[in-house]
Amino acid sequence: MKKNRVAIALIAAVPLLLAGCAATAPAASTSTATTLSYGLWDANQAPAYTQCAADFHKANPKITVKVEQLGWDDYWSKITTGFVSGSNYDVFTSHLSQFPQFMLNKQILPLDSYIKADGVDLKAYQPGLAELWKGSDGKQYGLPKDFDTIALFYNKQLTDAAGLSADQLANLKWNPDNGGTYEAAIAHLTVDKNGHRGDEAGFDKNNVATYGIWMENSGGGDGQTQWSFLAATTGWKSTNGVWGNKYNYNDPKFQKTIDWWQSLVGKGYMPSFEAQTGIGWSDQLAAGKVAIASNGSWMTGAVFGAKSATFTPALAPTPTGPNGKRASMFNGLADNIWAGTKHPAEAWKWVKYLGSLACQSVVAKAGVVFPAIPAATDAAVASFKAKGIDVSPFTIQVKDKTTFLYPITDHRSDVNALITPAMEAVMSGKAKASSLSAVNTQINALFK
Amino acid sequence: MAVTARKGSQFRAAVLFLIPASIGFVVFFAWPAVRGLFLSFTDYNLLRPPVFVGFENYIKIWSDPVFWNSLRVTLEYVVINVGVQTAAALVLAVLMQRFTRTMVVRGVIMLPYLIANVIVALVWYWLADYNLGIINAALDFFGIHKIGFFGNQNIAMVTIAMVNVWRHLGYTSLLLFAGLQAIPRDVYEAAEVDGAGEWRVFRSVTLPLLRPVLAFVLVVTVVGSFQVFDTIAVTTKGGPVDATRAINYYIYQRAFERLDFGYASALAVILMIILAGVALLQNKLLRANESDLER
Numbered sequence: 001m002k003k004n005r006v007a008i009a010l011i012a013a014v015p016l017l018l019a020g021c022a023a024t025a026p027a028a029s030t031s032t033a034t035t036l037s038y039g040l041w042d043a044n045q046a047p048a049y050t051q052c053a054a055d056f057h058k059a060n061p062k063i064t065v066k067v068e069q070l071g072w073d074d075y076w077s078k079i080t081t082g083f084v085s086g087s088n089y090d091v092f093t094s095h096l097s098q099f100p101q102f103m104l105n106k107q108i109l110p111l112d113s114y115i116k117a118d119g120v121d122l123k124a125y126q127p128g129l130a131e132l133w134k135g136s137d138g139k140q141y142g143l144p145k146d147f148d149t150i151a152l153f154y155n156k157q158l159t160d161a162a163g164l165s166a167d168q169l170a171n172l173k174w175n176p177d178n179g180g181t182y183e184a185a186i187a188h189l190t191v192d193k194n195g196h197r198g199d200e201a202g203f204d205k206n207n208v209a210t211y212g213i214w215m216e217n218s219g220g221g222d223g224q225t226q227w228s229f230l231a232a233t234t235g236w237k238s239t240n241g242v243w244g245n246k247y248n249y250n251d252p253k254f255q256k257t258i259d260w261w262q263s264l265v266g267k268g269y270m271p272s273f274e275a276q277t278g279i280g281w282s283d284q285l286a287a288g289k290v291a292i293a294s295n296g297s298w299m300t301g302a303v304f305g306a307k308s309a310t311f312t313p314a315l316a317p318t319p320t321g322p323n324g325k326r327a328s329m330f331n332g333l334a335d336n337i338w339a340g341t342k343h344p345a346e347a348w349k350w351v352k353y354l355g356s357l358a359c360q361s362v363v364a365k366a367g368v369v370f371p372a373i374p375a376a377t378d379a380a381v382a383s384f385k386a387k388g389i390d391v392s393p394f395t396i397q398v399k400d401k402t403t404f405l406y407p408i409t410d411h412r413s414d415v416n417a418l419i420t421p422a423m424e425a426v427m428s429g430k431a432k433a434s435s436l437s438a439v440n441t442q443i444n445a446l447f448k
Numbered sequence: 449m450a451v452t453a454r455k456g457s458q459f460r461a462a463v464l465f466l467i468p469a470s471i472g473f474v475v476f477f478a479w480p481a482v483r484g485l486f487l488s489f490t491d492y493n494l495l496r497p498p499v500f501v502g503f504e505n506y507i508k509i510w511s512d513p514v515f516w517n518s519l520r521v522t523l524e525y526v527v528i529n530v531g532v533q534t535a536a537a538l539v540l541a542v543l544m545q546r547f548t549r550t551m552v553v554r555g556v557i558m559l560p561y562l563i564a565n566v567i568v569a570l571v572w573y574w575l576a577d578y579n580l581g582i583i584n585a586a587l588d589f590f591g592i593h594k595i596g597f598f599g600n601q602n603i604a605m606v607t608i609a610m611v612n613v614w615r616h617l618g619y620t621s622l623l624l625f626a627g628l629q630a631i632p633r634d635v636y637e638a639a640e641v642d643g644a645g646e647w648r649v650f651r652s653v654t655l656p657l658l659r660p661v662l663a664f665v666l667v668v669t670v671v672g673s674f675q676v677f678d679t680i681a682v683t684t685k686g687g688p689v690d691a692t693r694a695i696n697y698y699i700y701q702r703a704f705e706r707l708d709f710g711y712a713s714a715l716a717v718i719l720m721i722i723l724a725g726v727a728l729l730q731n732k733l734l735r736a737n738e739s740d741l742e743r
Contacts, residue, residue, distance in 0.1 A: 077704070080494065080495075080704070080707070081494075083494070083495055084494055084495065101493075101495075101707060105493065105495035105496060107495055217687075271578070271579070272596070272599075273599060273688060274578065274596030274599035274600045274688070275578040275579065275594070275596055275599065276578070276599065277578070277596060277598050277599025277684070277687075277688065278573060278574075278576070278577035278578055278579070278580075278581065278598060278599065279573075279574060279577045279579070279580050279581075283580070284579055284580065287579075287580055289579045289580065413705050413706045413707070414706055417701065417705070417706060420687075421686075421687070421689045421690050421693075424687050424688050424689045425689045428601060428688055428689065430601070430689070
């Protein structure tokens, strides 16, 4: 109710001053002192970037960078309304789910002329990451700062009790017909109230004490942490390429993957949609309610921080699929420059520094995310290692070149709004995955 | 002379006192409503100037199944929330009026209302969790099958309605209690002399004399219930499938997630018309501005 009032107030507050903020300010001379504002949403990374800002100021005494961190929801509200009100961050951490609409509405600056003038080498980053930040107009809008991949988080105490070694878990094989050794491991890790395992006689699928794997909702349109790493090994691609105009939720390969995934519910190995709604997967994993949960590298700190007498967190890479390889969605962040900034030249200097080895090495030391420059990635791996965490299950996907990119298209939020309820119906057992073909037709109509 | 002078100064004082509220009303309600009405006839994504499209948004809404579904689930919420809340609040109010005078009880009844909506929602979300929540642990202990309070399509909206009943019950019952206090004691004494029992007193004395207050409470709770948002936003986010995608939440998603402010404004205008209609109808049916006491 309150939010609605805010919404209405916002609509009202948006004056017809759009012309004012769309005008590109002239390049300010660098001889005067400038203060840039910089925004990010991850509190865990704020200290590292504050350090980068201090180092940057030392090298460029005339430019001061003010770092501000806001929680995810507030962060995007501030940026969206900031575009309109003319008081946005000069530079902000951007996400691929938001980038297309910012770019298409000309709210962020292309960097090509700067990149060319300063000779920045886009090949210096982990392969593929720079491509994520190329607009549909072919222009480059960001320098990669970090990346994330998917792996299996598991409770080593439960896998030990089941007699599954780390080596076995690191070499699971999956296929959409019978689930392969991946499903066998999940079945074996599932335990009912009477102590019967999922692959034993007498297993009571209606009274499960510990699930083999967690669902974590339907995965919506990208299934980043849920099913994308499986579907991709069948040769399925979510769209017809970067900035594509056609989605492939009608592909039998995809639908077969989803039907297999959903079948785990019926077998009692995975909580039903009803049972997984509520407290998040990492708490369920720490509480011993589930043995394995697939998720992204950004969760490493949270999961390993929850270590307890009954929870020994560990990581395994995602299983290999029908193509004989693993797969992981490759997502990464970059910094965008607001088109309305009064200091584009200084903002670029800061963006260039954020994309440099100097800053990314600082970020690497914090051991929170994987920086985009390979040397800094290695430094981050070492930082994790110093904390006793082996993150190679995440980096193996990059090393083996088994990553694929986050689907970037126009109408991303409309696509999500259409596919998510449909996926929820499938995962609730109310519809078969073949029902997604009709939704796919609706989705592709958005691009006509 | 003196009288008019005093009236004049009273008028000035009244204006002075009304200014702050009027400014708030104009800035946060009147102007946004006008702007919203205008935007409802445009295609507007916040980042580009609005483009006039006539009735296109309204025509699209007419054939939007998610909109019709949102109306249906909102109505479901309103009926459960207002029905249970009003009945329970009435019982509590009468109990407070007839059997207890202690301030402690009144205070305790009010407590849930003092907790922020979002916190109430999150606490219940944890309590009702399928695997880790205490409610399902209790059900399990007694051998009853666990319930996906927020995850089951058929139950999710009922759960959300009941969470809000829990929070608002105390406030509503205190409103009704205040109404009961306004009923003269002698009416009850007369009923007692006539030998009426507790139930008869309630039916023939309390309920009719409480009607104006009850009507006020109903109008306020019905209008408030139609705008359910925060509980959904922090728990189910409209799911599972569309089971809790209430109209206000749908408006929010259209505007802030899909940046479709024109369409969202049209939805908001429709909601406003529905609410105005409901309030008017209730006032008429319940004769809220007359009391049986004066007859």
